[in-house]
Amino acid sequence: MRTVIGLEVHAQLLTQTKLFCSCSADYFGAPPNTHTCPVCLGMPGALPVLNERAVEYALKAALALHCEIPRRSLFARKNYFYPDLPKGYQISQYDEPLAVRGYLDLPTGKRVRIRRVHLEEDAGKLLHTEDGVTLVDLNRAGVPLIEIVSEPDLSSPKEARLYMEELRRVLRYLGICSGDMEEGSLRCDANISLAPAEPAKTSRPDEVWLGTKIEIKNMNSFRAIEEALKFEEHRQREVLARGGTLIQETRLWNEKTEQTEPMRGKEESEDYRYFPDPDLVPLEIDDAWRERVKKSLPELPAQKRVRWAHEYKLPEYDIAVLTEERPIAEYFESVVKLYNNPKDVSNWMMSEVLKLLKETQTTEIPLKPEHCARVLQMVSSGQINRTVAKEVLEESFKTGKAPDEIVQEKGLSQISDESALAEIVMKVLAENPKAVADFKSGKEAVISFLQGQVMKVTGGKADPKRTRDMLLRKLREL
Numbered sequence: 001m002r003t004v005i006g007l008e009v010h011a012q013l014l015t016q017t018k019l020f021c022s023c024s025a026d027y028f029g030a031p032p033n034t035h036t037c038p039v040c041l042g043m044p045g046a047l048p049v050l051n052e053r054a055v056e057y058a059l060k061a062a063l064a065l066h067c068e069i070p071r072r073s074l075f076a077r078k079n080y081f082y083p084d085l086p087k088g089y090q091i092s093q094y095d096e097p098l099a100v101r102g103y104l105d106l107p108t109g110k111r112v113r114i115r116r117v118h119l120e121e122d123a124g125k126l127l128h129t130e131d132g133v134t135l136v137d138l139n140r141a142g143v144p145l146i147e148i149v150s151e152p153d154l155s156s157p158k159e160a161r162l163y164m165e166e167l168r169r170v171l172r173y174l175g176i177c178s179g180d181m182e183e184g185s186l187r188c189d190a191n192i193s194l195a196p197a198e199p200a201k202t203s204r205p206d207e208v209w210l211g212t213k214i215e216i217k218n219m220n221s222f223r224a225i226e227e228a229l230k231f232e233e234h235r236q237r238e239v240l241a242r243g244g245t246l247i248q249e250t251r252l253w254n255e256k257t258e259q260t261e262p263m264r265g266k267e268e269s270e271d272y273r274y275f276p277d278p279d280l281v282p283l284e285i286d287d288a289w290r291e292r293v294k295k296s297l298p299e300l301p302a303q304k305r306v307r308w309a310h311e312y313k314l315p316e317y318d319i320a321v322l323t324e325e326r327p328i329a330e331y332f333e334s335v336v337k338l339y340n341n342p343k344d345v346s347n348w349m350m351s352e353v354l355k356l357l358k359e360t361q362t363t364e365i366p367l368k369p370e371h372c373a374r375v376l377q378m379v380s381s382g383q384i385n386r387t388v389a390k391e392v393l394e395e396s397f398k399t400g401k402a403p404d405e406i407v408q409e410k411g412l413s414q415i416s417d418e419s420a421l422a423e424i425v426m427k428v429l430a431e432n433p434k435a436v437a438d439f440k441s442g443k444e445a446v447i448s449f450l451q452g453q454v455m456k457v458t459g460g461k462a463d464p465k466r467t468r469d470m471l472l473r474k475l476r477e478l
Helices: 052-064 157-174 205-210 222-241 287-295 301-311 316-322 326-338 342-360 369-381 386-399 403-410 418-431 433-440 446-457 464-477
Strands: 002-012 075-079 089-093 099-105 111-121 125-128 134-137 144-150 186-195 214-219 249-254 259-265
Touching: 002 157, 052 099, 052 111, 052 144, 052 157, 052 287, 089 111, 099 157, 157 186, 157 222, 157 301, 186 222, 214 222, 214 259, 222 249, 222 259, 301 316, 316 326, 316 342, 326 342, 326 369, 342 369, 342 386, 369 386, 369 403, 386 403, 418 433, 418 446, 418 464, 433 446, 433 464, 446 464
Parallel strands: 214 249
Antiparallel strands: 002 144, 002 186, 075 089, 099 111, 111 144, 125 134, 186 214, 249 259
16 A cells, blocks of 8 residues: 645735735734724625735745646635634635646655645634633634645655645745744645555546545644654554545544544535635736746745755755755855855854854844855964854854954954964973873873863964974974
């Protein structure tokens, strides 16, 4: 049996207002039901007006995913009754979506086909209290979403996670979705089934070939997606091994028990009684609009990874780390333009700059690219050593001061003068006769101790290589 997985991903768009009204879409953390109006509350007679920016963001996603954009798409009413859906229907797209037939290439090289990308409005949110009361917050109702539906091309839970991670990178590079799964701005429903290794000979081979589809909801992290699919894959194999029958249903992932649990029978499209929304005209995307959006697309993560491997000759690990977020990638390239040593820049960014970002919990790098490049130039020219460079880099990161100014203020220039360094080396040797004797008896590892003493005396400003060479020379002369 082989595992067959398809994902339905909902991504909230970073528009200022909701999809069909002027209420703020920045609802997270706001008091309940404060970002609402007659339109998103579903009041009789309230009419929707389409948000043009949301359409452009959806087009960006669709074009980045190599989708075909039909000239015409249609909004439909998806009818179902739930407390977080005040109108009793959701405005979505069904038989005429915004985009179709695209693909996403994974870092592994596998291509996953995209069936469709369409626009729809989000529902509200139910809050369940400990005493059994359910509250409704409609701040989220009407926030614009795109739904990205893959073909069942994924063959393992690990692959599903890689797909979600790469899709998130694309959406964040485009600047159209925050990708915060914990806040619900990026959500995923997974469909998983087990199918025979070879299709059976029937009048409906696709049905047998794909097996019985189980939908899993309530996964709010990459780890949850992978673990939920692992559990469900194992559960289905056990049921089939016992000779049991799988029932098409929707299941929830329980983070505490790390198991999937039955939620309800899986609906089919006819259960929603889709029909065209009479309050919205068809959406038409002409060639000029499509081309304008296409030209605005940035270089995407997959393109950047390929180019960096060819242009900068960096290891795969460095490329993966530095292309994860678009601002980091762009910062790296800005520094490389000023200091043309990509591997050196990569090493310093991963070891120092990203560490400072994590420590200060900032999302933007306050260290100017020219200041970062200047620190690396000073190390390369021997003006400061690496120990001092870390101090200068951190000071410039936190204060914005230029590296040369910091070095001058604190007297951090590297001691490279032969006579000055020789005087300090002889002083250290005189103060450490036991170490000198150990060296003479063949314990050459003691050189590191003596080098450390020189660095201590000089406040870390001695040139490490010159110091070591001079120590070896003086010790052999004694």
